[in-house]
Amino acid sequence: MNAGTRGRGAIRGGLAVSAIGLLALAGVYVLALKHTPVEIRQGLAQKIFYLHAPAAWSALLAFGLVGMVSVLYLWLQDPRLDLFAASSVEVGLAFCLVMLTTGPIWAKPIWGTWWTWDPRLTLTLLLFFIFLGYLALRAALTDRSERARFSAVIGIMGLLLVPFIHISVYLFRTMHPMPILMKPSKPSLPPEMLKTLLCSFGVATLLYIGFVMVRYGLAIRQFDREEAQHES
Amino acid sequence: MSDTLRAALALAGKDLRLEFRSKTGIISAAMFAALVLIIFNFSRDPTTVSNLDLAPSVLWATFTFGAMVALNRAFHLERENAAFDGLRLAPISREAIYLGKLLANLVFVSLVEAVTLPLFILFFDVDLSGALPGILLITLLATIGFVGVGTVFSAMVVRTRFAELMLPVLLLPFMVPPLIGAAMATTRLLAGRPLSDFAGWLRFLAVYDLVFLTLSALVFWAVVDE
Numbered sequence: 104m105n106a107g108t109r110g111r112g113a114i115r116g117g118l119a120v121s122a123i124g125l126l127a128l129a130g131v132y133v134l135a136l137k138h139t140p141v142e143i144r145q146g147l148a149q150k151i152f153y154l155h156a157p158a159a160w161s162a163l164l165a166f167g168l169v170g171m172v173s174v175l176y177l178w179l180q181d182p183r184l185d186l187f188a189a190s191s192v193e194v195g196l197a198f199c200l201v202m203l204t205t206g207p208i209w210a211k212p213i214w215g216t217w218w219t220w221d222p223r224l225t226l227t228l229l230l231f232f233i234f235l236g237y238l239a240l241r242a243a244l245t246d247r248s249e250r251a252r253f254s255a256v257i258g259i260m261g262l263l264l265v266p267f268i269h270i271s272v273y274l275f276r277t278m279h280p281m282p283i284l285m286k287p288s289k290p291s292l293p294p295e296m297l298k299t300l301l302c303s304f305g306v307a308t309l310l311y312i313g314f315v316m317v318r319y320g321l322a323i324r325q326f327d328r329e330e331a332q333h334e335s
Numbered sequence: 336m337s338d339t340l341r342a343a344l345a346l347a348g349k350d351l352r353l354e355f356r357s358k359t360g361i362i363s364a365a366m367f368a369a370l371v372l373i374i375f376n377f378s379r380d381p382t383t384v385s386n387l388d389l390a391p392s393v394l395w396a397t398f399t400f401g402a403m404v405a406l407n408r409a410f411h412l413e414r415e416n417a418a419f420d421g422l423r424l425a426p427i428s429r430e431a432i433y434l435g436k437l438l439a440n441l442v443f444v445s446l447v448e449a450v451t452l453p454l455f456i457l458f459f460d461v462d463l464s465g466a467l468p469g470i471l472l473i474t475l476l477a478t479i480g481f482v483g484v485g486t487v488f489s490a491m492v493v494r495t496r497f498a499e500l501m502l503p504v505l506l507l508p509f510m511v512p513p514l515i516g517a518a519m520a521t522t523r524l525l526a527g528r529p530l531s532d533f534a535g536w537l538r539f540l541a542v543y544d545l546v547f548l549t550l551s552a553l554v555f556w557a558v559v560d561e
Contacts (some may be wrong), residue, residue, distance in 0.1 A: 232507075233508045233509075236504045240501060249494060253494075255554075256487065256491070256558060257505065260484065260509065260554075263550060272515065274536075
């Protein structure tokens with residue numbers, strides 16, 4: 104039974120991109136630890152920022168793309184779009200998990216608490232659960248086109264829910280404003296820190312592309328294999 | 336448009352008729368909500384936490400769980416004897432199916448809430464006399480939001496093996512924004528604040544309803560078509 108070679112290129116390319124990305128991540132840490140000044144008030148704890156913020160960026164990129172690709176799927180009904188969305192969800196969840204674990208590690212010494220119901224934290228947590236539910240639903244469905252359509256519906260609705268969660272949690276919290284808010288675009292950021300941060304964003308994007316390519320290649324191969332089994 | 340509405344009303348009428356003939360669903364859901372209230376009453380120390388402080392959270396948590404139980408059954412009816420295939424083959428639009436199911440669910444969930452609210456007043460000794468119209472408005476706005484999204488999701492999860500578990504997993508994150516809005520508005524209302532203090536939350540609930548009802552109606556075909 105030969106399911107063809109479709110998807111192999113994506114896997115190989117993705118592995119290469121991921122390897123480069125991981126090396127570059129090590130590079131970012133050398134840059135962050137040796138060539139970037141230590142933040143005066145937060146000390147070394149601030150270094151986790153170079154992992155946390157880019158992970159957040161990649162997770163949002165991943166989920167944003169899922170929403171857009173889901174709209175395209177309902178319009179064009181191309182199974183490749185569905186496979187891409189599912190791959191992006193998995194990778195996005197991985198980055199989301201990095202964000203949700205590095206955040207509390209940083210917050211404990213700086214904010215004095217592991218968790219707070221700040222808008223951004225709540226939004227991340229709910230997005231994590233929405234897309235975990237997305238994967239759970241996929242796993243529970245057997246019909247392929249049904250799975251693709253239902254996933255697209257969740258993807259679109261999830262994307263549209265983002266502003267509502269943000270507004271509601273933000274208003275919910277106005278009584279107790281957070282004294283410290285992370286603002287990556289703070290103009291007072293020293294140039295060395297900004298440089299390291301921008302590098303880390305680039306690396307996270309590279310890792311996102313690499314991981315999604317591998318996952319997408321695997322999904323395509325699985326799709327073709329199922330197709331071949333179906334025919335024989 | 337009148338065709339869509341007529342088909343939707345016929346569908347909702349059919350669902351509700353089935354429901355009222357057996358009465359199992361509505362009685363179980365109302366009993367469930369009453370039991371949640373009882374659980375809440377015993378999961379706190381009444382000497383340290385006053386009723387009024389806890390009331391909005393209790394009310395909204397109960398409504399959330401009650402709605403969840405009620406929504407779970409929405410498409411179960413259609414599973415037997417391939418009834419859903421018949422519905423799909425009927426010469427009516429997908430929007431009509433959505434609207435019909437939505438109306439039936441709204442009536443069903445509202446009935447569960449209508450049973451819960453007096454029990455809530457009784458058990459928690461909350462004085463709602465002046466706040467009742469406000470509470471009803473908040474409840475209506477939040478319920479439309481819950482049920483609008485819930486109707487789409489319950490049509491999806493019924494195709495899986497673990498429908499009862501899958502619905503809360505998918506729906507609860509979507510219930511968080513209207514839940515926050517409803518709970519905040521209720522808190523202010525019960526504290527005797529003026530309307531201007533929570534009108535923003537009412538608007539928030541209305542926008543949520545508008546956006547998600549429109550979106551749900553637009554994507555519903557993707558959930559029912561083969």
